Amino acid sequence: MKNGNNRTIAIIGSGPAGSTLASFLAKKGADVTVFDDGRRPDLIVGESLIPALIPVLRKLDLEERVAAICQHKPGVSFTLSKDEQIDFTFQSLAGSPMPTYAYNSPRPALDCLLEKRADELGVKRARVRAKVERANGDRLRLSDETLSQAPWLKGKQPDLLVDSTGRARLFARTLEIPAELGPRKDVAYFAHYDGCELPTPTGQVIIGRLENGWCWRIPLRDSLSIGVVLNKDDAAKFGTTPEERLEGIINHDPRLAAAGVKRRRVTEVATYTNYQLVSTRGHGPGWVMTGDAFGFVDPMLSPGMWLALRSGELLAESLDDLAGYSREMRKLIKAWMALIEYFYDGRIFAMYKTGMFFENKYPGKVSMFMHDFFNKKIACMAAGLTTASFSGHCLLQLFAGPATWKTDPEPLAIR
Ligand SMILES: Cc1cc2nc3c(=O)[nH]c(=O)nc-3n(C[C@H](O)[C@H](O)[C@H](O)COP(=O)(O)OP(=O)(O)OC[C@H]3O[C@@H](n4cnc5c(N)ncnc54)[C@H](O)[C@@H]3O)c2cc1C
Structure with missing residues (x-):
């Protein structure tokens, strides 16, 4: 050549x-x-962006134009149950070469x-x-x-x-x-809605555990994208059409239903499988x-x-x-x-909960240091900065074991 x-x-x-x-x-x-x-x-799916994308946009001289059409995204929250939510903010990236924000894009x-x-x-x-x-x-x-x-x-x-x-x-x-196929055989349905209760802080993405899968809420400038991801057989229990299934799953989940009491679907429902x-x-x-x-x-x-x-x-x-x-x-x-597996099998949430347990039991500088250190490490990996770093994955392995002594990851896993 x-x-x-x-x-x-x-x-x-x-x-x-x-x-x-x-x-x-x-x-x-x-x-x-x-x-x-x-x-x-x-x-089209691909609405929630991560901070690592921004340096690429900057190299293309595009960030300003992208910012003009996108919703600023300060972080991501994970809802584990009706009353339990873990909030991550990209502010933990401060001091790293990554921007402390991302975007949600149409x-x-x-x-x-x-x-x-x-x-x-x-x-x-x-x-x-x-x-x-x-x-x-x-x-x-x-x-x-x-x-x-x-x-x-x-x-x-x-x-x-x-x-x-x-x-x-x-x-x-x-x-x-x-x-090479991945282990999950999921189907995803999603659509845009208006009239929903919006996540706080403005632009925060919410990832929620469902009884048989998970869901996203991605705030865009003029609507809220709601998506559900679950095993194909479980999805079929909610109806025959994508519309029935998405509506059924939203109504079935207390958090999604509560946020969308006055929702109005403003797009068709899109379906993605085998990805x-x-x-x-x-x-x-x-x-x-x-x-x-x-x-x-x-x-x-x-x-x-x-x-x-x-x-x-x-x-x-x-x-x-x-x-x-x-x-x-x-x-x-x-x-x-490898990183995503920690979220699906519940180990990341077990680590978080065990960390919080020790922080509450032994408050002080050491606990604070551990909290900040761990948050930053996870944020850097999830933001795309150090996802492939050997030390990051070693650290996850190191903490995953002891974390499960105090918190069983199994009930926190996403099915
Ligand atoms: C359920 C689900 C949710 C997702 N959510 C997110 C998210 O929140 N954030 C995120 O970052 N990513 C997300 N993704 C992934 C993201 O959508 C993709 O990774 C991204 O679109 C990949 O971009 P691409 O350019 O490789 O492919 P595509 O976006 O698929 O672009 C391919 C292009 O090629 C064109 N094309 C195809 N065949 C031909 C042909 N024969 N001749 C000419 N043109 C052709 C198509 O028309 C299309 O324009 C999600 C994926 C799924 C399945």
């Missing part, structure tokens, strides 16, 4: 991963074409901003639902019809093809590359995957959008080392998976 900026690069898919990669490559002067049909649903509008930025930077755009074909071995080529939609390529296959098609996983499907999967290969000769096409962890802790943007940023820096890029992506995905 050609070196440096001489190569032609085709990115399939203009979601967050594709647009971010396109922008970073264009900034380096590369010859980039994005293939996307421009169709986007009115409702996804289609955010995608448009990312796309527009790529266009401003000189990316070429072919408005087509792209098709690729297996060439020889595990090589890929754009179909003739797709190639013809980008006449500036003069019928020549690009030097590098990038799969940014998200869950469509275009390259993996074409090459029959299997995926925990990671491709067993992330690159091959002349092709590479980014974002969800590479792999998606889980909606818990909201790493998806950051991984999408980070994969674009990372790939733009690693064009000459696709194997290194794939390794780094796999490392990030695994690190998020």
